[in-house]
Amino acid sequence: MTLMELLPVRDVTACCSPLTGEAMSQDNAVSLASSLRALADPARLRIISMVAAHDDAEACVCDLTEPLGLQQSTVSHHLKILVDAGYLTRSKRGTWAYYRLVPGALDGVAALLTTV
Amino acid sequence: MTLMELLPVRDVTACCSPLTGEAMSQDNAVSLASSLRALADPARLRIISMVAAHDDAEACVCDLTEPLGLQQSTVSHHLKILVDAGYLTRSKRGTWAYYRLVPGALDGVAALLTTV
DNA sequence: CCAGAACATTGATGGATGTCGATATCAGAG
């Protein structure tokens, strides 16, 4: 993360116009590319999927480590990327950190990709 | 391109189930991640956008090089990635190579990201 | 057949990124 660290939690939907329609500016392209790059990793896609499918649509790091087959530090790293990109929220309760999907975040990116 | 070169032109829609709904398999995650990685670059997003906005929804390399501010070989490289990922088609007429959007390709990926 | 134009491919290179192990932080139990 180089670009993402410079930005606050972002909402791409608010900044970009649809992919098709008219030629995209460099700024919009960089912004949308960042959002897509956060999704473009198998581990992160599975994390999103597992969080969504988990009881109460919420999961902590310990729920994810073993099924993913990755180290705790690696899972934590991916979660940070997804939170920074605005796809997940983090809420700490006790020693545990619970992650949850941000409603509409995925749909927002999907809408930008949809033709017309 | 390491993974992509091993695969034929792909249609992610036919291979993956939606991101949310139930836990995603490793294979599906790898496949969808490849499709998203092909999009997760500013230059490639702009290429798609410019092709869609161009006259007759078609563009050749020479139409893209100058507005993108990239070398011809770089543009050609990006176009190959987009063709391999199934977002663009290439048709050569004379010395020129014309690129066109694959209908429904973007919408297919967008549908996989859309919740429910 | 030859020269030039449009594009593809190759090789090199600097920078980004996924992964791990080790360490730091921080809350709760005793």
Place this chain on the structure above:
DNA sequence: CTCTGATATCGACATCCATCAATGTTCTGG
């Protein structure tokens, strides 16, 4: 307060990737 467990952060490393310059390929015109 100290110890333990759950996470986050850091440093290191190997790999991947975007870009360019140079070269190869293929078509057109003369």
